Amino acid sequence: MPGISTVGKTSLVTFLIGVVYRYWLVTPVLQYLSLRNWYLVAIVVAAATGCIMSLLKLPTLALVSASVAGLLLGGTWAAWHFPNDVPISVSGAFQSHLETFWRQILILTATVTIAGVCCTRFLRARTSSG
DSSP states (O other): OHHHHHHHHHHHHHHHHHHHHHHHHHHHHGGGGGGHHHHHHHHHHHHHHHHHTTTTOHHHHHHHHHHHHHHHHHHHHHHHHSSSSSOOOHHHHHHHHHHHHHHHHHHHHHHHHHHHHHHHHHHHHHHHHO
């Protein structure tokens, strides 16, 4: 059973990833990037996020869960507040985002997780050898 500290850290990571992803999806600079550049920058940001979050020493399952939840939260938030002619419900925004961006969610979740695990192992190796 995870402790309150792990739950709190996981919630914080979920919230931070959600906010970063939401603003990443709606930032005006995206109109000047090609799709390839968008992917490249998104993967670099996801890897950096994984490395930073590894400093919290979250279990891998918590990091994966926080990544998925944060990306879904941020994407739903962006889709829900996107200007529409017809009002959209939160569940409609969730469905719309998931149908459109499920591949990116999987790629970014894998990137955050792999970077987090690699950075954790690197930090563990450095502290045990030093």
